[in-house]
Amino acid sequence: xxxxxxxxxxxxxxxxxxxxxxxxxxxxxxxxxxxxxxxxxxxxxxxxxxxxxxxxxxxxxxxxxxxxxxxxxxxxxxxxxxxxxxxxxxxxxxxxxxxxxxxxxxxxxxxxxxxxxxxxxxxxxxxxxxxxxxxxxxxxxxxxxxxxxxxxxxxxxxxxxxxxxxxxxxxxxxxxxxxxxxxxxxxxxxxxxxxxxxxxxxxxxxxxxxxxxxxxxxxxxxxxxxxxxxxxxxxxxxxxxxxxxxxxxxxxxxxxxxxxxxxxxxxxxxxxxxxxxxxxxxxxxxxxxxx
Numbered sequence: 532x533x534x535x536x537x538x539x540x541x542x543x544x545x546x547x548x549x550x551x552x553x554x555x556x557x558x559x560x561x562x563x564x565x566x567x568x569x570x571x572x573x574x575x576x577x578x579x580x581x582x583x584x585x586x587x588x589x590x591x592x593x594x595x596x597x598x599x600x601x602x603x604x605x606x607x608x609x610x611x612x613x614x615x616x617x618x619x620x621x622x623x624x625x626x627x628x629x630x631x632x633x634x635x636x637x638x639x640x641x642x643x644x645x646x647x648x649x650x651x652x653x654x655x656x657x658x659x660x661x662x663x664x665x666x667x668x669x670x671x672x673x674x675x676x677x678x679x680x681x682x683x684x685x686x687x688x689x690x691x692x693x694x695x696x697x698x699x700x701x702x703x704x705x706x707x708x709x710x711x712x713x714x715x716x717x718x719x720x721x722x723x724x725x726x727x728x729x730x731x732x733x734x735x736x737x738x739x740x741x742x743x744x745x746x747x748x749x750x751x752x753x754x755x756x757x758x759x760x761x762x763x764x765x766x767x768x769x770x771x772x773x774x775x776x777x778x779x780x781x782x783x784x785x786x787x788x789x790x791x792x793x794x795x796x797x798x799x800x801x802x803x804x805x806x807x808x809x810x811x812x813x814x815x816x817x818x819x820x821x822x
Contacts, residue, residue, distance in 0.1 A: 561809045562802060566661070571805060573654035575797035581647035582793065586610075586622070589690050590630045602694055603630065609697030613766065615773040618789055648686070652678035652741060655804075659742045662808040664816075669743050681740065685733040695726035731759030738808060751811050758807035762800055769796055 561567060586606065593602030607627055611619040653674055660668055669677070698719050738751035780788040 557813060558806050558810055561662075562806065567658070567802070567805060570654045570658035571798050571801035574651055574658075574801040574804075575794050577647060577650040577654070578797045578801075579790065579794050581651065583622075583626070584647065585686065585689075586626050587629055588686075589693060590626055592690075593694070594630055605694040605697035607697065609693045612696050615770045616777070618773070618792060621789060648682040649675055649678040652681060652737075655737065656741050656743065658805050659738070659808050660744075662805065663742050663744060663812045665742060665744050667743060677740065681736060684736055688729045688733045688736075692726040692729035695722050695729075698722045698726075727759075727763070730762060731755045734758055734804065734807075737804075738811065742808075750815060754807045754811040758804055761803050761807075765796070765800060765803065 590603045590606045593599045593606060607623040610623040610626070613619065614622060656674055657668055660666075668674070732755075735748065735752055735755040738755055739746050739748045777788075780792060784791045
């Protein structure tokens with residue numbers, strides 16, 4: 532058996548597994564707390580309420596305010612990147628119909644988006660405060676003011692990421708003009724890859740500004756990056772597993788299975804975001820204890 536400095540390889544592996552388990556177990560314990568599930572469900576429900584109004588605002592802004600048909604087409608195409616199979620087709624089709632029928636930027640959707648999007652940040656702030664050991668939450672109106680700013684900032688980042696994710700030769704031509712045929716494919720993929728940092732940037736804003744305490748952005752930046760990558764993996768996992776549980780969801784929930792699917796994956800995403808906050812807060816407490 533191979534030996535490394537007097538220690539067998541199986542023992543090294545066992546030590547590494549034990550070290551990994553000691554780091555992961557507190558997060559698993561955190562996930563098992565009842566209040567964490569309450570926060571994640573509240574975030575998922577608020578996301579469901581704001582999801583379609585946000586899509587309407589994004590597509591309408593590109594189509595009617597900027598007069599950029601290709602940008603609106605990129606939003607529709609991105610939905611097939613984010614949601615698998617007929618779920619993405621269903622959302623994109625209905626969004627296209629709504630945007631074409633309404634015309635201009637719908638004020639009702641914009642107001643509804645502000646109310647429902649702000650609703651996401653209320654349970655999220657409480658959850659982040661608990662993770663960081665903050666006893667007092669902001670007042671309702673202070674939370675709403677900050678939430679409005681974060682909604683616009685994060686919404687802008689998500690809009691940019693969505694357009695880049697839905698990039699196609701048509702959208703590329705609208706941005707850069709005539710592009711040689713041989714360069715279209717690589718250019719589209721480069722722009723799609725450029726969309727990846729926008730989600731971690733939005734998460735950084737949330738981790739940095741939402742807790743009711745001073746935060747050093749350098750401490751939460753690595754967590755935002757890792758959580759953003761985990762959410763990307765979760766998206767691909769959704770794509771891979773969708774054929775396996777689509778029929779079961781349809782049998783159990785009937786015409787509501789589209790909505791249930793979005794809420795379920797939003798809940799899982801919220802759990803990942805909250806776990807990132809818990810991990811960052813735990814690391815900070817460990818560093819303070821070591822000083």
